[in-house]
Structures are given as C-alpha cells and as structure tokens.
Amino acid sequence: QVQLVESGGGLVQAGGSLRLSCAASSGRTFSSYAMGWFRQAPGKEREFVAAISRGGGSTNFADSVKGRFTISRDNAKNTVYLQMNSLKPEDTAVYYCAADTSYSDYRRGYDYWGQGTQVTVSS
DSSP states (O other): OEEEEEEOOEEEETTOOEEEEEEEEESSOGGGOEEEEEEEOTTSOOEEEEEEOTTSSOEEEOTTTTTTEEEEEETTTTEEEEEEOSOOGGGOEEEEEEEESOOTTTTTOOSEEOOOEEEEEEO
C-alpha cells in the first residue's frame, strides 16, 4: 500500500511553468515503485502524461507533452516531480500521480493513485 499526495498545481498564464510534486508514503521503499503522471480535463477521459522507472533511468512521455514536460524523482525524499514548461490552455486538467511496482505497462498499469491537483492555464 502506498499513499500519494500531489501538490504544486495552480493558475498560470500560457507559456508559463509549474512544477508538480507527488509525495509518497509506504511501507515499501519508494524506489520499489515506478511512477506516472496522468491528467483528466473536464468531459474527457484520464490520459497518460509521463512515467519514470523505479531507479529513474527510464522515462516516457505522451506526444502532446514531449519537449515541454520532464519527469524526475528523488528517492531519498520519496517524491516524484513533473516540471511543466511552455504551458498551453489545453494542458488544463486535474493532474494525478500514480505508482506501481512494475514499469512494464507504464501507460496504464498503476495500482495506486493520488487525489489530484488542479492545473489551469489561461490564454
């Protein structure tokens, strides 16, 4: 079992930046979990944004955010980050972090989810 708490969301103008954080607490070592970020805009399904492997050596991104977003983790702080640059109004959504012990299905296969943090990008 792992608990995930996102933070760092807010309102930003188009072209701006935000950094989301996701703090994990678990009976298992944080580095046991691959981590992902997802988002859900109003009226749309939740979609994959980015993922990072347990050790941080592998990352993957949705095409819509490649070159603008980066994902990183600090296993000593039990935290994963999503740095979002060059934000666009279409990035507006609730952003969720997720954890799973396997990285094999990084676009979908997560057992644990946070409550989400709202990101709003104004034009």
